[in-house]
Amino acid sequence: MKRLIPVIICLVLAACKGDKADVEKKNGISTDSITEDINKIMAPEPVTLTIEEANELVELPLNCIDTEYPNKLGQTLENKEAIGEPHELHPAFYGCFDWHSSVHAHWSLVSLLKQFPKMEKKEAIREALQNSLSAENIQGELAYFNRAESDSYERTYGWAWLLKLAEELRTWEDELGQELANNLQPLTDLIVQRYIEFLPKLNYPIRVGEHTNTAFGLAFAYDYAQTTENEKLRETIAKRAQEFYLKDDNCPVEWEPSGYDFLSPCLSEVDIMRRVLPKNTFSMWIDDFMPQLKNKDFAMEVGEVSDRSDGKLVHLDGLNFSRAWVFYGLANQYPEQFGHLESVAQEHIAYSFPNVVGDSYEGGHWLGTFAIYALQQAGNKKKE
Numbered sequence: 001m002k003r004l005i006p007v008i009i010c011l012v013l014a015a016c017k018g019d020k021a022d023v024e025k026k027n028g029i030s031t032d033s034i035t036e037d038i039n040k041i042m043a044p045e046p047v048t049l050t051i052e053e054a055n056e057l058v059e060l061p062l063n064c065i066d067t068e069y070p071n072k073l074g075q076t077l078e079n080k081e082a083i084g085e086p087h088e089l090h091p092a093f094y095g096c097f098d099w100h101s102s103v104h105a106h107w108s109l110v111s112l113l114k115q116f117p118k119m120e121k122k123e124a125i126r127e128a129l130q131n132s133l134s135a136e137n138i139q140g141e142l143a144y145f146n147r148a149e150s151d152s153y154e155r156t157y158g159w160a161w162l163l164k165l166a167e168e169l170r171t172w173e174d175e176l177g178q179e180l181a182n183n184l185q186p187l188t189d190l191i192v193q194r195y196i197e198f199l200p201k202l203n204y205p206i207r208v209g210e211h212t213n214t215a216f217g218l219a220f221a222y223d224y225a226q227t228t229e230n231e232k233l234r235e236t237i238a239k240r241a242q243e244f245y246l247k248d249d250n251c252p253v254e255w256e257p258s259g260y261d262f263l264s265p266c267l268s269e270v271d272i273m274r275r276v277l278p279k280n281t282f283s284m285w286i287d288d289f290m291p292q293l294k295n296k297d298f299a300m301e302v303g304e305v306s307d308r309s310d311g312k313l314v315h316l317d318g319l320n321f322s323r324a325w326v327f328y329g330l331a332n333q334y335p336e337q338f339g340h341l342e343s344v345a346q347e348h349i350a351y352s353f354p355n356v357v358g359d360s361y362e363g364g365h366w367l368g369t370f371a372i373y374a375l376q377q378a379g380n381k382k383k384e
Helices: 002-017 020-027 031-042 051-057 059-064 099-115 122-132 135-145 157-170 175-201 214-228 231-245 265-276 279-289 315-333 341-355 367-378
Strands: none
Touching (some): 051 099, 051 367, 059 099, 059 122, 059 367, 099 367, 135 175, 157 175, 175 214, 175 231, 214 231, 265 315, 341 367
């Protein structure tokens, strides 16, 4: 088929220069179908996660959950007694440079083990998870969150990843998964309560491309609420998301990305609204907010990274993965309207995925998670 591309292009060009109907009649072929064939041929090959790649990817979280330094605590000190080494302050989530990265590194281990139960290091992963997520260690985490100056600690990025970890454990059909979910439950319950208390007080959403993005924090929490049938959390998130975003239109996606983005402010908003709105309402909303997403020829340039040893500049690899999971989410939920976005997602993953395995610690402690989650969404096809 690829050998026919020059011929096909010539036919299309002829149709542009002459009468489309004459060209189609003469050649016995629809130029519209030719264009579709060209798009399919030129689209990047889908990136799928193999067990060999999973065996490599798992080294990143498996090694970093016990890597205590360097460490960014993000701590507000009540007094000098509040100072401590990371493992003392966070007995479960002290590695991987910062708390939220440690949390989603644990999520990565669970996700990979669920997808590839025969992984080479399956026993090492199980042992690491059991040691880290012990009931005693989670009580230590709970104690930190109950400190007087820690009400807003990891709000809402780390909160979102904690609930994503809890969801992944709860849906793991393995005795270990249920044991660890139960161990984590006291902290999970606290985070749920923090969401319910905080969201009504947030008058305006935070529209940035980094950790504090409100839409991202709502999306993962909504998934947890749906999976666990927590109606109070689900209703709180759905209500606030609509109050924040329902009247938005003409999102300036051409302004993106900013230099340090690992989330798209526009697409993060799309990601939560596709969850909370009924199909027809979402379709009308997207017509106002980002109508170009329905265009079969929609394209978006990948975020280009100039220096992967720079902890901030490498964020753009994360942006490519997070954009991809939004595109996959749309294509999977509403394939008739957004199925074409799969190829855009594949382009973004294809650019950044080769740089994940063996990456420097500047990105290695978190980028693997973003890649794993994006590829997980690629496989979440809608089941009729």
